[in-house]
Amino acid sequence: MKQSAMFLLAALLSIVIPARAFAASADEIMKQSQAAFLYGGADFKARVMMKLIDKGGRERVRELSMIRKNFGEPGVNQKYFIYFHQPADVKGMAFLVNKYPRKDDDRWLFIPALNMVRRIAAQDRRSSFVGSDFTYEDISGRDIEDDNHSIVKDERIGAADCHVIKSAPKGTDTDYGHKLSWIDKSTKLPLKEEYYDKRGELFKVFSADEVKNIKGFPTVTKRSIKNLQSGHSSEAAYIKADYGIGVEDGLFAERYLRQPPAKWVE
Amino acid sequence: MAHVIPLLFLLSSSAAWADVSIGGFAQGGYALGTSSNPDGGDFKSAEERFQLRIDAASGPFGLFLKTDAAWEHAGENADIELREAYANYSADMWDLRVGRQVITWGTGDLVFINDVFPKDYAAFFSGRPMEYFKAGIDGVKIGLYPSFASFDLVLVPEFEQDNYPDGARFHLYDPMPGVTDRSRENPASGTKKPEIALRIYRNIGGFDASAYFYRGFWRQPAMIPDNPAAPSRITLTYPALSVYGASIQGSALDGVVNLEAGYYNSCDDSDGSDPMIPNSQARFLVGYQRQFWEDFTLGAQYYTEYMIDHAEYDKNLPSGFPAEKKLNQLASARATQFLMHQTLRLSFFAFYSLSGGDYLLNPEAKYNFTDHVWGALGGNIFGGGHEWSRFGQMDKDDNIYIQARYEF
Numbered sequence: 001m002k003q004s005a006m007f008l009l010a011a012l013l014s015i016v017i018p019a020r021a022f023a024a025s026a027d028e029i030m031k032q033s034q035a036a037f038l039y040g041g042a043d044f045k046a047r048v049m050m051k052l053i054d055k056g057g058r059e060r061v062r063e064l065s066m067i068r069k070n071f072g073e074p075g076v077n078q079k080y081f082i083y084f085h086q087p088a089d090v091k092g093m094a095f096l097v098n099k100y101p102r103k104d105d106d107r108w109l110f111i112p113a114l115n116m117v118r119r120i121a122a123q124d125r126r127s128s129f130v131g132s133d134f135t136y137e138d139i140s141g142r143d144i145e146d147d148n149h150s151i152v153k154d155e156r157i158g159a160a161d162c163h164v165i166k167s168a169p170k171g172t173d174t175d176y177g178h179k180l181s182w183i184d185k186s187t188k189l190p191l192k193e194e195y196y197d198k199r200g201e202l203f204k205v206f207s208a209d210e211v212k213n214i215k216g217f218p219t220v221t222k223r224s225i226k227n228l229q230s231g232h233s234s235e236a237a238y239i240k241a242d243y244g245i246g247v248e249d250g251l252f253a254e255r256y257l258r259q260p261p262a263k264w265v266e
Numbered sequence: 267m268a269h270v271i272p273l274l275f276l277l278s279s280s281a282a283w284a285d286v287s288i289g290g291f292a293q294g295g296y297a298l299g300t301s302s303n304p305d306g307g308d309f310k311s312a313e314e315r316f317q318l319r320i321d322a323a324s325g326p327f328g329l330f331l332k333t334d335a336a337w338e339h340a341g342e343n344a345d346i347e348l349r350e351a352y353a354n355y356s357a358d359m360w361d362l363r364v365g366r367q368v369i370t371w372g373t374g375d376l377v378f379i380n381d382v383f384p385k386d387y388a389a390f391f392s393g394r395p396m397e398y399f400k401a402g403i404d405g406v407k408i409g410l411y412p413s414f415a416s417f418d419l420v421l422v423p424e425f426e427q428d429n430y431p432d433g434a435r436f437h438l439y440d441p442m443p444g445v446t447d448r449s450r451e452n453p454a455s456g457t458k459k460p461e462i463a464l465r466i467y468r469n470i471g472g473f474d475a476s477a478y479f480y481r482g483f484w485r486q487p488a489m490i491p492d493n494p495a496a497p498s499r500i501t502l503t504y505p506a507l508s509v510y511g512a513s514i515q516g517s518a519l520d521g522v523v524n525l526e527a528g529y530y531n532s533c534d535d536s537d538g539s540d541p542m543i544p545n546s547q548a549r550f551l552v553g554y555q556r557q558f559w560e561d562f563t564l565g566a567q568y569y570t571e572y573m574i575d576h577a578e579y580d581k582n583l584p585s586g587f588p589a590e591k592k593l594n595q596l597a598s599a600r601a602t603q604f605l606m607h608q609t610l611r612l613s614f615f616a617f618y619s620l621s622g623g624d625y626l627l628n629p630e631a632k633y634n635f636t637d638h639v640w641g642a643l644g645g646n647i648f649g650g651g652h653e654w655s656r657f658g659q660m661d662k663d664d665n666i667y668i669q670a671r672y673e674f
Binding site for chain 1: 373
């Protein structure tokens, strides 16, 4: 009797434990992916060429320097300093973002023509970043706890073995119903993301078009996002990128918004 | 400017510029009044303008030049305007900027308490791009950045007044229209009276906090008649002014909240008994902005000016002069919506004086045709209140403006 009870318990555990482990690991994979994609190194610098392409193929360009520094563990606080080189009418504009988990960002904008620093309201991280198809979340990440994550299947993209993770927002304030992410098992980088609208129709596709190893960090150096409903798409390519460059905490301050140090925005 | 030029030469000969960039624009701007100007003309402004910007940097040194050449149709005159020209030096804990430069601080949206620097109201009311609302100063800015706070110290050797609309193009209220003998007295003439401005700022609990100090002059001239009862001659003068202020701004109530206050000490009228010189004032501003949906932001402000010695002012005001209220209250609202991947911006700005009943409305649509070409169409609508109210006097100056710019 006792033996059979033990056997039953063991059998139950063998069913229950892997299922629980499975559920936990979808969250774990997304955490690892976010750490690899958006938190690599203590700090990071890139010169980014962004192209906004409309349905008719007309291109607009946004060229910027982005400096990012982590404060604490991956998934925790980050500060971003963004300086615009192009187009001409926004050249010299600079942007400071303090990002906190589970709280609205603090954002400041410097407008050179007025020599003015403005604090700007930033409640919606699903908003477009400078008119592109990338949202603020695509640039700086989305809180893992905002979605329910589950592993759908494994699939290959090119030579890369990927987990396919389904993420369904817990709230209703998103512009999509759910998202599928293809996470490379070795680098943990998202190689593809599909956004489905609330009726379940595919409407937006992200793809990592080039991955390079920079100082030991696998880095998505070219990415694109296409809105299938509007026909508009955006591409971002790193012209230069580097990790562990020793960014001082003091960079993320009004002084440097008004007058960015040349070594960081070259 | 004389003090800047030797510095420019020194830098240009001693340093190899690592990075030089050149930019600028060609622009047309035209503002058509809905009724005729006092001089019979139709345009509040009509001009073509060319701007050249040169930016050079070498190590801790920097140079910046921004200069405009403009052809003004309404007045038929050409103008070269040096907008900014300065040299920078940047060290670890301090920096220095010498020359003509624009200084902007304070938290208001077109409401100024501690931003005491020169403004060009003529540019603003006649539909020129917003950057022309701020005028430069010829001076020195020293920034000090110890760890406990940041300091901006601005020294201006020669005071410059605000630029107000021209009576030939705008219907401006004049309390003494019969007196044509007028002279202007510059406070900087004779003995040079400098201006000094200081801002101390730091982050306090996630809020941007600043304290301000200014010693200088009112930038709007006071009209001093030789004899208030029967004036025959008016002197325009710029009375002495000190301002002590503070502001705080940060995330709150699902948006951004700002509070700003300032005490305007009118040093030449410390007992408030001279009605021709502005009385001392306490100014207060509260503002709120919030993003309600993607690319749509709404802002609202409440601003008040409290006259310190109103009883004294009232007692001494000659009969026939419009009396200012003890409390002046102003509300403003701004709505901004971006559309079409942020290439189209629709905005609406409104000022309404709660105490005077006068208003200013400014709707505008701006479209970026390409990365290099934009156009804007907008209007300025004034009205309400009395013929002497701030916006009420310009009741007949409503205008529609169009701007187009090629930027390179």
